[in-house]
Amino acid sequence: MPRIAWPDYFMHIALLVAERSTCLRRKVGAIAVKDKRILATGYNGVPAGVAHCEVAGCLREKLHVPSGERHELCRGLHAEQNVIIQAAVHGISLKGAEIYATTQPCLICSKMLINCGVTAIYYAQGYPDPLSESMLQEAGIRCECLPVIPESVCVSNQHDASKEPV
Secondary structure, three states: OOOOOHHHHHHHHHHHHHOOOOOOOOOOEEEEEEOOEEEEEEEOEOOOOOOOHHHHOOHHHHOOOOOOOOHHHOOOEOHHHHHHHHHHHOOOOOOOOEEEEEEOOOHHHHHHHHHHOOOEEEEEEOOOOHHHHHHHHHOOOEEEEOOOOHHHHOOOOOOOOOOOOO
């Protein structure tokens, strides 16, 4: 039986991490990887010790704020921000790491990842933030969409980005 390819393996782990999310609008997971080893994980949600949105409510939802706008109105942190925080709390450098995320990073997260020294960002689905894409390209960070393909778990050991996402 063929083994799952490394990129698919890491993206599937990011999807599993997303299942811990407490966001009412979108579950996002991210992991930092270096030398085929996971350094840190993160999912979107409120800071530790703060009431989850299912209890406190979602201000962005109440105000009908579209995706990709007014991030400051959210009680939660993004998955990428939580990866950075988890790595920092445990004294782990992300310099030279790759990020696998279920959603393409927003501008705020992209700027943070640039300053962390990550070398590549792989994501399963896009996000409406052209400035983020532009800055990552200018910073020389490789960005690639790796759609999640269910059959890759069982059949493929070579990632094929040309296949349709689920």
